[in-house]
Amino acid sequence: MDRVQTGALIIIAFAVVLFLLVQARFLLVSLATAIVLFSLTSDAINFIARQRIGPLRIPNLLASLTALALISAGMLVLTSIILSQINTVLTTTLTYAENLPRAVAAMVAWMGEDVEQSVFNSVSSVDVGSYLRTAAGQAGNLMSATVLIILFVGFLFAERIWFNTKLLNFIGDEExxxxxxxxxxxxxxxxxxxxxxxxxxxxxxxxxxxxxxxxxxxxxxxxxxxxxxxxxxxxxxxxxxxxxxxxxxxxxxxxxxxxxxxxxxxxxxxxxxxxxxxxxxxxxxxLRLSSFGIIINLAFWGAVWGVPGMFLSVPIMVAMMIICSQVPELRPIAILLSREGLPEQDTDEAPQVETPATESEDNAA
Known part of the structure; x- marks a missing residue:
């Protein structure tokens, strides 16, 4: 009876989490992307903050602000380029929309006139204009997502100074x-x-x-x-x-x-x-990721978060495999996600997340 109740609770919890993932898709995708960008630049900021100009060390605040400015400029430029290319594609696609059914049907002409006519009728029944309008509407959200990602990255940079201290106080055990x-x-x-x-x-x-x-x-x-x-x-x-x-x-x-x-x-x-x-x-x-696991992960996050979930599927899978390999109860999941079936135990050799130097340390240096 207890096992049935436990199983039911697990199913209910999974359904609730899945519902929240779908409903908060825009916010969570932006947050996940911001975390990935933050992780990419965190090591670079630590390296810059360790450099010296004469007897003085470069302030961590200056390094963080410089990285945030570069990320913001890069993302805004990249978003503008993507939006301009999307507009070009949409305009050109509308121009060639009339030729699309005939071109697609011609590709299967070797199969006979009946097949060619059937494909032509099927493609002609597709309202390309409505799909293009939907795509244009979704593309309009790209700039809003970019601004939200920049805000998330900024707050992550602000929190990184005290990350190890918070982690120690939260866990309560230094080891x-x-x-x-x-x-x-x-x-x-x-x-x-x-x-x-x-x-x-x-x-x-x-x-x-x-x-x-x-x-x-x-x-x-x-x-x-x-x-x-x-x-x-x-x-x-x-x-x-x-x-x-x-x-x-x-x-x-x-x-x-x-x-x-x-x-x-x-x-x-x-x-x-x-x-x-x-x-x-x-x-x-x-990475040592299972090919079948990548496909399943891709399908799941694609169904939950759409195309952005497909882009984030591999980073999420990497994090899941490493975390599960460190928890004995979840290690079977890590084995299934790994390529060889034996996820490596290399976290002891991995560098710990560095805490940036505080202002007092900078002054002492």
């Missing part, structure tokens, strides 16, 4: 607090490494796609390059979607199967080299 700090340090290190490698590989892939699209004189060459860069953050399926979109845009604009096949094969090879050769080589054994 346990150090272990928790090392675990957090491991999560930050793994997520940062993944994001840095992924950003470099995605940027190189996006540039190559832009060059290929420019060679074929596609009007959306820049937008396709940026879209490829963004979609490559979605594990496994992002590169496939980007390749198909490039081929579809080529066929709609040019209407010729030869160039479409050529650009499809070229972009496919670029994505294969980036995703199957360069990416694993640079990642090495840094």
């Amino acid at each position: 346990r607090a150090k272990r928790v700090g090392r675990t957090i340090g491991t999560i930050i290190h793994r997520v940062n490494y993944y994001l840095l490698v992924k950003s470099g590989v995605s940027a190189a892939t996006g540039v190559m796609v832009y060059v290929v699209a420019g060679f074929f004189q596609l009007e959306l060459a820049a937008a396709l390059g940026i879209l490829t860069f963004v979609l490559n953050y979605i594990p496994n399926i992002g590169s496939i979607v980007a390749t198909v979109l490039v081929a579809l845009v080529t066929f709609v604009q040019l209407g010729e199967p030869g160039p479409t096949a050529a650009i499809f094969v070229t972009v496919g090879l670029i994505q294969f080299l980036a995703g199957s050769v360069i990416d694993p080589m640079l990642m090495g054994r840094a």
Whole structure:
């Protein structure tokens, strides 16, 4: 009877948490993104704060404000570029919307006239304009999310000075607090490494796609390059979607199967080299995540938070695996999430989250 009650309580708790995750999606996605940006810059701020100008150390406040200003400027510029490209894509798509059904139907013409006509009727029944208006409305929320993320990052920078002190007072045991700090340090290190490698590989892939699209004189060459860069953050399926979109845009604009096949094969090879050769080589054994677990995690967070959840699925999975590996009761979950089935125990070697020097320490130095 007790087991039935416990199981029922677990199901109810999961349902409540899932409901809250969906309802507070905008706020939670912005907070999760802010935490990722904060973790990426935290080590850099600590490095800057340790530097000296003559006999004086650079104040931690100045380092934090400089990092926050750079993050804010970078995010606002990136958001403006994405919004401008979205407007370009929407305008161009409306121009080619009339040609889309015929172009898609022509791709299956080899299967017979009946199939071609059926595909043409199916695609013609899709109201492209309504989807574009919905996409434009969602894109309008991007600037609001950017401002909210900047605010979250600012408050995280303000709290980081006292993080270790709060952690020690909260746990009450110095040794346990150090272990928790090392675990957090491991999560930050793994997520940062993944994001840095992924950003470099995605940027190189996006540039190559832009060059290929420019060679074929596609009007959306820049937008396709940026879209490829963004979609490559979605594990496994992002590169496939980007390749198909490039081929579809080529066929709609040019209407010729030869160039479409050529650009499809070229972009496919670029994505294969980036995703199957360069990416694993640079990642090495840094993540050790199960491929099946990545797909399940991707589907879950995609269903809960939409496209932003797909981008955040791998960092969330990394954090879950490391945390579960440190709790004996949750270690089976870590084994399922890991690639080899044996999540490594390296948190003892991971650097603890550093507490920035206080003003008194700066003066003493």
